Amino acid sequence: MADLFSPLDVGSFEFSHRVVMAPMTRNRAETGNVPHTLNATYYQQRSDAAFIITEATQMCPEGQGYPGTPGIHSKEQIDGWREVTDAVHEAGGRIFLQIWHVGRISHPDLQPDGKDPVAPSAIQPTGEAMTFSGMKPFVTPRALDEEEIPGLIEQYRQSAKNADMAGFDGVEVHGANGYLLDQFTRDSTNTRTDSYGGSVENRCRFPLEVTDAVVEIWGKERVGYRISPFQPYNDISDSDPVSTFSYLTEELAKRDLLYLHLVELGGNEDGDDFMAARNPLFAKLRDLWPNTLITNGGYDREKADAVINAGLADMVAFGALYLSNPDLPERLLSGAGFNEAQRATFYGGGAEGYTDYPFLKS
Numbered sequence: 001m002a003d004l005f006s007p008l009d010v011g012s013f014e015f016s017h018r019v020v021m022a023p024m025t026r027n028r029a030e031t032g033n034v035p036h037t038l039n040a041t042y043y044q045q046r047s048d049a050a051f052i053i054t055e056a057t058q059m060c061p062e063g064q065g066y067p068g069t070p071g072i073h074s075k076e077q078i079d080g081w082r083e084v085t086d087a088v089h090e091a092g093g094r095i096f097l098q099i100w101h102v103g104r105i106s107h108p109d110l111q112p113d114g115k116d117p118v119a120p121s122a123i124q125p126t127g128e129a130m131t132f133s134g135m136k137p138f139v140t141p142r143a144l145d146e147e148e149i150p151g152l153i154e155q156y157r158q159s160a161k162n163a164d165m166a167g168f169d170g171v172e173v174h175g176a177n178g179y180l181l182d183q184f185t186r187d188s189t190n191t192r193t194d195s196y197g198g199s200v201e202n203r204c205r206f207p208l209e210v211t212d213a214v215v216e217i218w219g220k221e222r223v224g225y226r227i228s229p230f231q232p233y234n235d236i237s238d239s240d241p242v243s244t245f246s247y248l249t250e251e252l253a254k255r256d257l258l259y260l261h262l263v264e265l266g267g268n269e270d271g272d273d274f275m276a277a278r279n280p281l282f283a284k285l286r287d288l289w290p291n292t293l294i295t296n297g298g299y300d301r302e303k304a305d306a307v308i309n310a311g312l313a314d315m316v317a318f319g320a321l322y323l324s325n326p327d328l329p330e331r332l333l334s335g336a337g338f339n340e341a342q343r344a345t346f347y348g349g350g351a352e353g354y355t356d357y358p359f360l361k362s
């Protein structure tokens with residue numbers, strides 16, 4: 001039976017184990033949203049992952065929702081990411097870029113010319129945006145005109161080309177956590193009456209058109225897609241997540257992508273029996289998804305072995321544990337302890353709480 005440390009061959013990738021680094025925003029890009037040497041060091045330290053998925057990276061200026069997040073829409077950003085990918089490759093690692101547009105989870109302070117953020121529908125999220133001058137209430141976004149959508153897809157396509165120029169090994173389309181593509185997908189945030197809203201087919205149209213554009217650049221064997229069917233984060237929900245995400249998964253499966261990345265957060269029961277507590281939608285998506293399935297959310301070695309052993313997932317992505325343990329695969333394998341993640345330094349700052357977590361060997 002397979003477990004977290006069973007090798008896995010997928011397409012042109014030969015993974016010696018199944019520990020993936022989950023995407024994590026760290027708000028440490030330089031002026032102009034440009035990655036730099038400190039970011040290269042951070043990712044290089046984590047090169048032992050089967051592969052790294054970068055922090056979410058905005059594909060156009062309007063896609064930004066937080067200070068200090070990197071972009072992939074300018075030459076300086078491409079060059080900055082090249083330094084990162086070179087550092088990871090030099091250490092024998094692989095790295096995918098997570099392509100992002102936050103949609104309504106932004107604020108005029110973060111938008112070009114102080115405009116309102118865009119979204120499928122003009123529905124104000126509850127909560128606050130992280131701006132350059134502290135937390136401010138979210139505003140009501142401007143609903144995108146249908147005529148604007150082809151231009152947005154073109155920007156996604158261009159960002160995928162830019163990721164190729166920056167030397168990545170693949171890309172992950174960020175369809176999770178209440179950002180733009182998730183806002184189109186789920187019915188609490190999409191009340192459009194044109195061909196991009198209403199039925200589940202219409203709500204998934206834009207995310208799938210984006211995926212097709214990205215696949216045109218990268219080929220299906222280098223593209224993954226992230227979903228979070230139950231995650232309420234960023235004030236989002238769906239009246240029928242089983243139908244919505246089953247349809248989306250079936251459509252993504254037709255496109256034969258490299259992987260589907262499932263964030264389980266918000267979906268599981270409590271209970272002593274870990275496997276019994278998995279949400280039934282997980283098993284359904286597994287049945288609908290023939291290729292590599294990466295799961296994520298609160299995993300440790302034992303749970304990761306169990307979920308892979310049960311055939312529910314092929315790989316497991318680790319977030320907080322990877323943030324604080326640069327040599328995570330070695331620690332998971334050996335049973336050595338973990339450094340504790342320091343929440344105060346998650347978002348923003350310099351090397352502290354970023355590149356100074358100790359290695360077992362140091």
Ligand SMILES: Cc1cc2nc3c(=O)[nH]c(=O)nc-3n(C[C@H](O)[C@H](O)[C@H](O)COP(=O)(O)O)c2cc1C
Pocket residue numbers: 022023024025026054055056098174176177226263265296297298299317318319320321346347
């Ligand atoms: C500091 C931090 C930043 C995160 N940023 C992102 C992100 O940029 N994109 C994303 O899809 N998820 C993001 N997440 C969610 C993680 O990828 C992951 O789903 C979550 O941490 C649960 O996994 P874990 O229990 O292994 O930490 C972030 C999580 C943390 C802790």
